Amino acid sequence: LEAMGLVKMDILGLRNLSIIERIVQQLQLRDPEFNLLEISKQDEATYQLLRAGNTQGIFQLESEGMTQLLKDVAPETFMDISDTIALYRPGPMQFRQTYLENRRHPAQKVTIHPALEEITATTHGILIYQEQIMQVATNLAGFSLAEADTLRKVMSKKDDAQMQNLQSKFINGMVQKGYSQAQAHHIFDIVARFAAYGFNKAHSVAYSLIAYQMAYLKANHPLLFYQSLLSSAIFSEAKLKTYLDEISRQNITVLPPSVNRSSQVFEIEDHGLRMPLNLVKGVGNVKTKAILENREHHGPYIDFIDFISQSVLMKLNSTQIEHLIYAGALDEFKLNRMSMVASLKDVMDYADLIKVETQNQVHLDFSLLSPPKLTMVRENKPLLSRKEKEVFGFYLTYHPLKQVRQDLKQAHRLIRQIKSKERTTLLVFLVSYRKIRTKKGEDMAFLTVEDEYDTLNCVLFPRDFRIYEDLLEPYQVVLITGRTQDKGDFIINQIEKVAMS
Numbered sequence: 001l002e003a004m005g006l007v008k009m010d011i012l013g014l015r016n017l018s019i020i021e022r023i024v025q026q027l028q029l030r031d032p033e034f035n036l037l038e039i040s041k042q043d044e045a046t047y048q049l050l051r052a053g054n055t056q057g058i059f060q061l062e063s064e065g066m067t068q069l070l071k072d073v074a075p076e077t078f079m080d081i082s083d084t085i086a087l088y089r090p091g092p093m094q095f096r097q098t099y100l101e102n103r104r105h106p107a108q109k110v111t112i113h114p115a116l117e118e119i120t121a122t123t124h125g126i127l128i129y130q131e132q133i134m135q136v137a138t139n140l141a142g143f144s145l146a147e148a149d150t151l152r153k154v155m156s157k158k159d160d161a162q163m164q165n166l167q168s169k170f171i172n173g174m175v176q177k178g179y180s181q182a183q184a185h186h187i188f189d190i191v192a193r194f195a196a197y198g199f200n201k202a203h204s205v206a207y208s209l210i211a212y213q214m215a216y217l218k219a220n221h222p223l224l225f226y227q228s229l230l231s232s233a234i235f236s237e238a239k240l241k242t243y244l245d246e247i248s249r250q251n252i253t254v255l256p257p258s259v260n261r262s263s264q265v266f267e268i269e270d271h272g273l274r275m276p277l278n279l280v281k282g283v284g285n286v287k288t289k290a291i292l293e294n295r296e297h298h299g300p301y302i303d304f305i306d307f308i309s310q311s312v313l314m315k316l317n318s319t320q321i322e323h324l325i326y327a328g329a330l331d332e333f334k335l336n337r338m339s340m341v342a343s344l345k346d347v348m349d350y351a352d353l354i355k356v357e358t359q360n361q362v363h364l365d366f367s368l369l370s371p372p373k374l375t376m377v378r379e380n381k382p383l384l385s386r387k388e389k390e391v392f393g394f395y396l397t398y399h400p401l402k403q404v405r406q407d408l409k410q411a412h413r414l415i416r417q418i419k420s421k422e423r424t425t426l427l428v429f430l431v432s433y434r435k436i437r438t439k440k441g442e443d444m445a446f447l448t449v450e451d452e453y454d455t456l457n458c459v460l461f462p463r464d465f466r467i468y469e470d471l472l473e474p475y476q477v478v479l480i481t482g483r484t485q486d487k488g489d490f491i492i493n494q495i496e497k498v499a500m501s
Contacts, residue, residue, distance in 0.1 A: 015232050016059040016210055022228040023217050036213055041078045045219040046212065050075050056246045057229040058214045060085050060207050072100055079122070082201070082208040086128045091197035095126035102126075113187055115140060115179065127194045129201035130156070136191055141173030141184075155195035163192075223268050226252065231265040234279055237393035244394065245453050247273070256328030256396060259307055260300045264288055280327045281391050282320050290314040304333040304340055305371045309351040309364055318344060326387035328397060335374065337384055342375040382500050386475055399452050400429050404477050404498055415454040418484055425481045426490075427451065427498070433472050438462060445472065447492070449480065458482070458490040468495040476500075 020036070027034045053071045055061040061070060066088055073084045087096055095112060102109045102124040111117045111125040119135045120126055127133065133155070134148035143151065151170070154162045167188055174184035218225040226247055233239040247254060253272030257280060261267070264285065267274045278288040294314050301307040307330060311321055324330060325340045333340075350372050356365045385400045405412075405427060412427040428449035435445045442462035449456050458480065460468065471478065472495075481494035 014059070014210070016214060019057075019228045019232050020210070020213055020217065022231070023221065023224045026224050026227075027221065039213070039216050041212065043216055043219070046216045047075060049215055049219040050081070054218075054246075055215070056243055057225070058218065059210045061211050061215070069096075073103065078208065078212060079205075081212055082204045083123060083128055085207050085211070086199040086201070086204040089197050089199045091194045091199070092126060092128050094193070099124045099126050099128075112190060115183065115187060116190075127191070127198070129204065130195065130198040131201045133191055133195050133198060136187065137170065140177060140179070140187065141170045142177060143170070143173065152195060152198075155192055156198065222250065222252065223271070223273065227266045227268055227273055230273065231276070234265070234276065240279075241394040244396075254396065256331065257324070258332060259291055259324065259329050260295065260332060262329070263292065275327075275396075277324070277329060279392065280323050280329065281393070282323045287314065287316060287320060290316070301333075304330060304335055304343070304374070305347055305350075307333070308344065308347040309354065309366075312348070312351040312355055313362060313364070318348060321348075323391045326384065327391045328388075336377070336379045337387075338377040338379055339374060342377045343372070346372040346375070382475065395452075400475075400477055400500060401427060401452055404500060408498075412479070415449075415451050415456045418456075418490070421483050421485075423481065423483050425479055425494075426456075427477070427479055428456070430472070430474055430476045430478050431455070432474050433460075435465075443469075445469075447472070449478075456490050457488070458492050459485075460492045460495075464493050464495075468492075471495050471497050 024034065024036055049055075050061070050070050051074045053067040055067050055070065061067070066084075069084055069088055073080060073087070075081050075084060083099075086092060087099060092099070098110060098112065106124075109125055111120055112127070116127070116136065117125070119132050119139065123129070123132070127136075130152050133152050134143075134145065137143035137148035137151050138145060147166075147169075150162075151166050154166055170188050171181065171184040174187065175181060179187075214225075226243070230240065230243055233243060244254060253270075255269060255272050255274045257275045257277045259277070261269065261274055262277045264276050264278050266276060276288070277283055277291060278285050291314060294310055295301065298310060301310060308321065316324075321344060322341055325337050325344070328337070330340055331337070335343075350369065351364070354364050354366055354368045356363055356368075381398055381403075382400060385395060385398045388398065389395055408427065412425055415426060415428070418424055418426070426449075428451050431448045431450055433445045433447040435443055437443055440462075442465075444462045444465045445460045447458040447460060449458055460472075477498040477500050479494075479496040479498055480490070480492050481496075482490055482492040484490050
């Protein structure tokens with residue numbers, strides 16, 4: 001488009017801006033004078049958060065590689081953040097270690113070339129931004145700004161035809177300024193290697209501003225930050241799990257959904273966060289809206305029988321109600337979840353019998369019939385844990401490993417702490433396994449296991465499969481011993497079943 005003389009514009013939507021907007025709106029309810037553009041760019045709590053790598057949910061900074069780079073850079077200023085974002089690009093990546101060493105030991109600073117010392121003074125001796133390429137072209141090769149911009153574009157697009165002409169002009173320009181042919185070729189090669197994947201400084205600074213604002217809000221207003229972040233990720237199971245794992249490490253309580261307290265987004269409640277009803281699988285926005293509207297009209301649901309009776313008016317089916325029960329949305333009625341599930345059919349039948357239609361209006365007449373006696377059943381924690389995982393996609397109140405890990409006297413590594421090819425014993429939950437037959441006619445298995453934070457793919461080869469096949473029951477807690485292989489799978493050579501309380 002640009003070659004045809006047309007203006008090319010990239011217009012991108014960012015959910016991060018919506019996250020920020022919701023937080024700011026809440027802050028302005030408390031302080032109408034709050035202005036995000038006026039926050040300090042030297043906020044120590046913000047930089048501590050970044051240096052610790054506590055960056056889940058922060059624009060541009062939440063990948064594992066970026067988090068590690070932030071820890072290495074240990075930013076102290078706004079431009080340190082911009083440098084870090086630009087450093088993560090493939091262009092300057094080859095010089096990353098030089099940047100880090102120069103930053104840590106400025107007295108022993110090494111520049112990628114002496115001729116580039118002035119241009120790279122603010123970026124610790126290396127090229128980071130595309131604008132620096134233009135400076136090299138103008139300062140060292142005598143290019144005009146327009147020619148320097150053309151060089152930047154040609155290099156980034158790898159246009160070999162134009163590159164040859166510009167390379168000759170660049171070399172000749174440097175020679176005319178007193179540099180040798182060898183120096184000119186060397187500097188051109190440095191610039192070309194970087195320019196193919198360099199980053200525009202204006203982009204990096206703009207990205208850094210959004211990242212800093214989010215980090216500031218996270219560091220100084222964590223509940224509001226997580227409320228907005230989680231509400232933006234309601235329909236992304238993977239992101240929700242990641243964010244909730246981080247929240248649990250911040251000692252912020254996440255409360256289960258509640259038919260009397262929840263809405264369609266995460267809500268702040270008692271220094272914690274209350275989950276929304278539409279997060280429960282099978283319930284969705286339509287039925288959540290029906291529950292909320294009925295609650296508005298009817299008032300808070302009094303007890304289990306009252307809610308189930310009202311559910312007839314809301315046209316909730318038994319599966320949706322079961323999911324709400326297993327999600328903990330009816331826990332406030334002081335019945336255990338197993339008893340509510342066991343009593344559900346009787347109460348729904350009762351609700352159908354007291355449903356009355358007059359003048360095309362459906363209502364409940366509780367005087368028609370006495371409510372049924374509820375069936376009381378003992379709690380089954382392993383089953384409830386499994387059901388909770390089914391209705392959320394993750395564990396919330398009861399992870400099957402939590403109590404077991406506390407009961408075991410010996411500590412075991414987490415999946416994320418595995419070291420390559422090192423023999424390790426892990427305490428895990430067996431999610432599933434798949435048995436196959438090899439070309440030699442022997443049985444073996446592929447297993448999927450998980451701990452509180454991560455999932456791991458495992459292999460059980462024929463010899464060990466014959467020994468441990470009887471222990472391969474899904475939804476069991478086991479100790480597995482083995483080591484990772486080059487492909488990343490964990491090779492199991494020992495399994496021990498662990499009793500769940």
